[in-house]
Amino acid sequence: MKLNLSMALEEYKRKRRFEETPEPPAKVETKAGHRFVVQKHDATRLHYDFRLEMEGVLKSWAVPKGPSLDPADKRLAMQVEDHPVSYFDFEGIIPEDNYGAGTVMVWDVGTWQPLSPVPVQGKYVPGTQAEAVAMLAKGDLKFRLDGKKLKGDFALVKMHGRRPGSKGNEWLLIKKHDDHEVESYDIDEYDESVLSKRSLAEIAGDAGSKEWKSRPTGRGKLKAAWLADAVAKLDQKKKQKKLTTEDHRGKTEEKSGTEADKNLVGITKAAKTKTKKSSVHSVPSVVKAVAPAAVKRTMPSNIHPMLAETVDEPFDGAEWLFEIKWDGYRAIAFIEDGKVRFVSRNQNDLTRRFPELKDLPKYVKAKSAILDGEVVALDEQGRASFSLMQQRTGFRPGGHRRVERADVPVMYYAFDLLYLDGYDWRRVPLEARKKKLASLLVAGDALRFSDHYEEQGKALFEMARQKGLEGVLAKKRDGIYQERRTRDWLKIKITHRLEGVIGGYTEPEGSRAYFGSIVLGLYDNKGRLIHVGQAGSGFDQKSLDEMWKLLKKLETKQSPFFGEVEALRKAVWVKPALVAEIEFAEWTGGNSAASGSRTAAAGAGGPKLRAPVFLGLRDDKEPKDCLLEENSSQPFPLSSS
DSSP, rough: HHHOOOHHHHHHHTTOOOOOTOOOOOOOOOOOOOOOOOOOEEEEEEEEEEEEEEETEEEEEEEETOSSTTTTTTEEEEEEEOOOOOGGGOOOOEETTTTTOOOEEEEEEEEEBBBHHHHHOTTOOOHHHHHHHHHHHHTTEEEEEEEOOOOEEEEEEHHHHHHHHOSSSSEEEEEETTOOOTTTGGGGGGGGTTTOOOHHHHHTTTTTOOOHHHHHTTTGGOOOOHHHHHHHHHHHHHHHHHHHHHHHHHHHHHHHHOOTTOOOHHHHHHHHHHOTTTTTTTHHHHHHHHHOOOOOOOSSSSSOOOOEOOOOOOOOEEEEEEOOOOOOOOOOOOEEEEEEEOOOOOOOOOOOGGHHHGGGGGOOOOEEEEEEEEEOOTTTTOOBBBHHHHHHOOSOOOOOOOOTTSSSOEEEEEEEOOOOEEETTTOOOHHHHHHHHHHHHHOOOSSEEOOEEOOOOHHHHHHHTTTOOOEEEEEETOOOOOOOEEEEEEEEEEEEEEEEEEEEEEEOTTTTOEEEEEEEEEEETTTTTEEEEOOOOOOOHHHHHHHHHHHTTTTTOOOOOOSSSOOSOOEEEEEEEEEEEEEEEEOOOOOOGTTHHHHTTTTTOOOEEOEEEEEETHHHHHGGOOBSGGGGTTTTOOOOO
């Protein structure tokens, strides 16, 4: 028994360096207790830790949106490692570079009692400790809370087989109907510690906290520990390079003298003739000197997002700002009168799809504003995951529909400012737009500022590659905002991805149900759908079923493709209405593409996707936007015939 007790906290102990963190050591209690605690934790992303005292430890679940007193709310709860009972009243700051780094508040405390799994006359009655252990093992734990904020009957129900790659630690925390239920319960109205009566922000900013003083202030908005660590390394490289450059410049100035009274016209002329080899120090000063001011104008009702061209290799450059490429849904945020409206790149309204982002205006210090950014779903490491986003939004494209996985939380990464309180900022240089944007945002659970990095495109790309991100973006630091695709913005992808049009499906083989693979195409410069391959990987039984239902409704007798289609099995054609996100290894074949022949353009013998994997559907993009030209760095069969 002692061995089992000591093993209960082994994972907790393994993840922590107790000489660096104020968290209590791993100790199993021998005396049984029935307390519970809910701790609000601002770590990789804001969440609530729900803990039940049981078997000498605190059984623990991370609840992204926090517990609710509304039975209509089914809160996702990720079971994590057991914590020691002494963690019950832990409140403070876990220092940077430690597991769970961030601020912790004791949001609620109280006692709990198990409820018997067998109701009496339709009502749940108190159960035993043995019943609680059995219910937990079975994955259906019913209990009653008597806390300062949470009261009444609840259930923790384990989820089974809900998504590919699941770690098996996903539960739902559900409030039962009783006298303590509260309709439309808003947990944000109760941001106060039951111990210290302080808010999370007050705990984080406590001047008496040694840990807080040691935390970096410039990068706190990044949140994810892996990202903060990587950024710190980039900043250190930048600092070393800057010191070296300034030392060299100082020695040069000793010989030539400084030009403090340099004419502004001369600076402007130099800016117009500068090359990619311009000094890193000259670019910011030039931008400040010639930057046009924002223009007073009525707030636009629609914006077409600025789009990036694709390049193959990362690069460095003083005239560029480099950003992480977030893997989600591009969205323009229109903020006015305390409300926000999200619009996709193809002008679809996304607002109802992401109800948890409705409070975004509270975190923007403006009466009216237009922001450009990305709605993302983050994994447990704080990385944007399109797979999670796909589970959140479901399959059915277009129209108003119920969100399939509302328990997958999303957030908005803002990276550009287009309009602010009566002034149009689109013709202001990017660097100035981003600086102003950063000053407006208050980081919250639903909003983050997407920071940029100067000069070090290659280093950022390598960091992104190591962390499994989609890629990076390079943006001209003095560029204006253009509502079109332009080489002022460049994207460098780490994994090969594209959005392909589904033009058909093949028959299933062996034990496979519904269909074998989806047949994919891209539109050429004459508006013809060119076959580029098939994708059969990336589906589970649920997604096969859902995709099949969509495909059946779109069946047609005529092929939507231009020319012949190379499919290993018989294909059934569908109307080209669905866009699929595809990941692939490389382009294969295509020797005939260079000739520009009609055969190559038609897809027969032309380049094809190697090892394509279906990631999800993209209903934020139109089929006609899936272009061969957009991927001109690849050996696509562009034909003039």
